[in-house]
Each structure stands twice: as C-alpha cells, then as structure tokens.
Amino acid sequence: MWHNIKHIERPATAKEAVDLYRAGEAIFFGGGTYLVGQRPEGVHTLIDINRLIPRWMERHESVCLLGAGATIQQLIDFVPPSAPLKIAQAARNSSYSKNIRNQRTLGGEIAWGRTDSDLYVLLTAVNPLIVVLAPNTKEVRLCDWDNRGIVAMIMLTKEDATPVGYNRFALIESAPPFVVTMVLRQDGGYRVVVGGKCQQLFTINTPDLSDHQIAYFAKLAVQHFTADHIGSLEYKEHVIATGIRRGRDSI
C-alpha cells in the first residue's frame, strides 16, 4: 500500500461498507490494480469489499450470473470465444496484460466506467441488469445506476446475448482504442455506443441506421472528442462513421 493509506477496513456487511464510503477519501477496493498504481491523493482508507460480493460465474437456462468480484480473466475463460456477444474479446482488449486481467474485477471496471475500456463500452451497449448493494439489494440497468453502492453482480439474459458489431481503432493492438464503436439490434431497432479517448460515451437508440443517419450520429458523437496527436476532429468523425457502418453491416 502507499503512504497515505491509514486504514484498511474489512466490513462484515454491505451496510457497514456503504456507511464507510467517502468519495475521494474512503473508497472500495476491488482488485486494487489502479488504486495501487495511481495512488490517488486524498484517499486514506480502503474498504475491502471482496468478501461481500460473489467471485463466481454461473450459466443458467436463461441467464448468466457474473459475480462483480470475478476477474476480467475469469470472464474470458468463462465465455466461449465464438459467442455472438463479443464480450470475451472486449474483456481481453480492455486490459491487454494478463497479469492485470487476473486482478481487475468486473465491479471495478463498471464502477470506474472508463470510456476507452472496450468491456465497459460493450456493457453499456448491452445495458444488462446489475445487482447493487446500496446497501439494500436492488436491480437496475447498468446505464441507470447512479454510481452509489457496491456492484455485486451482472445478469446477462438470453436476450442480451445478441450479435454485436464491435469495431475498435487503436494505434497498436495492445493500446486502448482512440475510437471504439458498438452496434447491436434492440427492440426492433439499433443501439449504438461510441467510446474511446473522449469525455463521455455517446449512446443512441434508433429505429433505422442508414448511411445518412450514421453520418449525423458521427457528427454528434465527435463532440465528445478533442483533436490531438492522433488526428483532427474531422478524421475522428470519419473513423466513428466507419466503425458504426462496419458494425451495422456485420450484424
């Protein structure tokens, strides 16, 4: 641990854990990968939630239960690589080092909500039910979670396991994507999510996804990006449109 950590709490109940939480000061400890790497200033207490949340994964007839304490590598080993929902590929790409994947938890990845995490962007597109201990147990859609409480479980239903048009653009394969696009069919239409090196994800549900509309969505999505050494906004808009188009055509 680092020098400003004064306490490590191991609460026995979710209520105790949630009561101890203070944003930026006393925070949950899942895999701890980034906390240990980044050593955020101001954090003086780590709340170890690992024994409060499941670390197992189970496949049932109509639902897959993914414990939020499970690691990203566990997810990769659990899901058949041929599954139409390309969750194993996204999990691998979200963290290229296997050592880190063996430590990072699904709960940590969701809670942090990195816009350039392939896995988080894919989960945002699918928008599954998650179980949150806040401290009472509740089920909410991932996109409706208010970031309070402990993520305990992700529930992927049969309907969630739909083909995803997943395209990533990165300088090298092992780097986080500067643009990542997900397209899937939902409720008779399409759901599109655009992430990458940007301020926030762009998400849209649309009944129709013509080339004309894709160009319009790319124009909206690029507003969350900035021009940088990778390229101008015009270039990124073009990349976003290409990703969405390829995604649409592949599902």
Ligand SMILES: Cc1cc2nc3c(=O)[nH]c(=O)nc-3n(C[C@H](O)[C@H](O)[C@H](O)COP(=O)(O)OP(=O)(O)OC[C@H]3O[C@@H](n4cnc5c(N)ncnc54)[C@H](O)[C@@H]3O)c2cc1C
């Ligand atoms: C400040 C910060 C910056 C980051 N930047 C990057 C980056 O640039 N590149 C990169 O690859 N990764 C980055 N990450 C890591 C990342 O995307 C995820 O946080 C990662 O998957 C960590 O998983 P973990 O299990 O090791 O979580 P931890 O490091 O243990 O915790 C990460 C955060 O998630 C919260 N948390 C953990 N588990 C749960 C849970 N079950 N329910 C609710 N909250 C929970 C913690 O309070 C903490 O804020 C960053 C993380 C942090 C905290």
